[in-house]
């Protein structure tokens with residue numbers, strides 16, 4: 001087990017290295033940040049000065065090493081469009097996005113998972129039919145449209161729940177539903193189909209032959225086997241949620257990273273773009289690592305294989 | 306009477322239409338007795354076994370009949386009572402016992418679970434009981450193997466674990482073994498049958514032994530029921546069925562099954578068993594029967610009593 005974790009860890013670090021190299025080169029290939037940073041009428045001396053200040057005249061390897069070194073101590077540079085430290089921006093925005101994504105994820109787990117299990121256990125009956133309608137709705141409504149509909153129904157029509165911004169815990173409900181319904185539906189459907197499979201397996205039949213209660217049969221014997229694919233999807237969904245908040249954040253004016261990414265790209269604020277992409281990639285890579293390790297704990301065949 | 310099954314019928318309502326893979330079967334079993342059920346693949350043996358334990362997979366349903374255990378109809382029992390019955394009195398070894406162990410739990414855990422349903426034991430004595438059960442099915446160094454996962458064991462060993470699970474209860478009355486040996490090689494098969502016999506002598510449960518292997522049936526069973534297309538077509542003492550079969554299907558089946566200690570040319574039965582969605586109106590074997598008449602094709606024959614314990618459902622059962 002120790003070897004397994006160590007191996008996966010090395011793999012993750014290596015992946016992150018390759019990704020950072022890629023981002024570094026890509027940002028330098030797609031345009032000259034100096035032209036964005038300086039006004040059109042700037043002189044050649046000003047260009048040279050800026051180049052020196054940003055270290056853009058040094059050889060690339062040196063720039064790369066400096067960039068990575070600074071990031072390792074939490075220095076992500078300064079946003080050119082906002083004139084504040086990127087780390088400061090991240091500190092402000094990231095918790096909000098995490099909170100929103102977390103709420104969406106909580107919704108997916110708390111609703112999608114049990115509904116999927118119930119749906120499989122009572123297939124063809126009322127619970128199953130309503131759960132499937134709920135899932136189809138979630139997967140067929142585009143989230144910008146869903147967001148606008150929710151906005152029109154609750155704050156505008158019924159006068160309940162805040163229409164936007166971040167104020168008190170109720171303000172997260174609508175953006176979380178907008179963000180999370182799709183994931184809830186995906187998780188529900190996958191849980192349902194894997195549970196159907198495990199519920200018809202011989203080991204579930206044997207569990208019933210033993211005289212175990214239906215609850216033990218479903219949640220222990222069937223669900224623990226269904227949990228493997230469900231867990232994989234759930235983790236992918238989580239990263240999808242964290243990195244996919246742009247629409248929900250925009251519709252409900254939620255002060256997270258989604259809007260930050262958008263404005264950084266529009267303003268060609270390459271320091272911010274660079275930092276956001278590397279942070280998001282790191283989250284993705286180490287998130288996957290966590291899932292792999294959890295997976296191995298759940299599935300003895302991987303652990304010993 | 307320990308177990309009496311009367312007119313048991315299982316129905317599947319599917320997109321392809323209605324089918325009755327088990328279509329009104331009846332038999333009985335005394336304490337300590339062994340009943341063999343034989344028949345071609347797909348004739349409904351496993352489904353009958355599932356129906357007796359009320360574990361027919363959806364969308365299948367038991368639509369008719371009675372399953373009397375010590376005179377109580379299990380089909381009328383509540384779900385909770387039925388779980389008690391499964392945990393204490395009736396058990397089953399599935400046709401593919403190797404697939405019947407849950408891959409994500411250690412085997413000791415899975416045996417212990419079966420024990421706790423019928424007995425309240427402290428941790429220590431539970432572990433001892435699990436080891437004892439595993440030793441009983443001759444699993445070597447059982448105390449170390451309880452921590453192993455199914456995929457770490459050989460097929461034969463997993464088979465034995467499934468066996469240990471099936472008689473974990475102290476008050477087992479009926480054990481159904483669904484072709485318990487087909488997945489094993491010959492030497493292991495013989496060992497397993499010995500084990501089964503020994504346990505039955507010990508515990509005294511009634512055994513329903515489903516098999517293709519007429520040799521194993523002859524060795525183990527007191528009586529045999531022959532199934533064809535969802536129905537039992539002949540029942541009788543094992544010797545009689547093997548030596549003096551009356552139903553043409555039984556004869557055909559005996560001719561094509563390999564027998565122990567006998568070198569004989571196997572003659573496969575011509576044709577195929579009928580589609581369960583469209584059973585023929587008369588005798589279901591008529592389309593393949595060499596001596597079928599007009600009557601056979603139009604009317605289903607009732608059981609004809611040949612001897613005290615020997616019945617055959619054939620219009621001409623008394624003629625040969």
Ligand SMILES: Nc1ncnc2c1ncn2[C@@H]1O[C@H](COP(=O)(O)OP(=O)(O)OP(=O)(O)O)[C@@H](O)[C@H]1O
Nearest residue numbers: 317326345346347348349350351352353362400581
């Ligand atoms: N889930 C199901 N839905 C519909 N029909 C089924 C289902 N399972 C089994 N059947 C049908 O029930 C019939 C009896 O199957 P069963 O498994 O009892 O046969 P069997 O006698 O045990 O055969 P084998 O010797 O191959 O084990 C078959 O015709 C099969 O097609």
Ligand SMILES: [Mg+2]
Nearest residue numbers: 350351352400
């Ligand atoms: Mg079978």
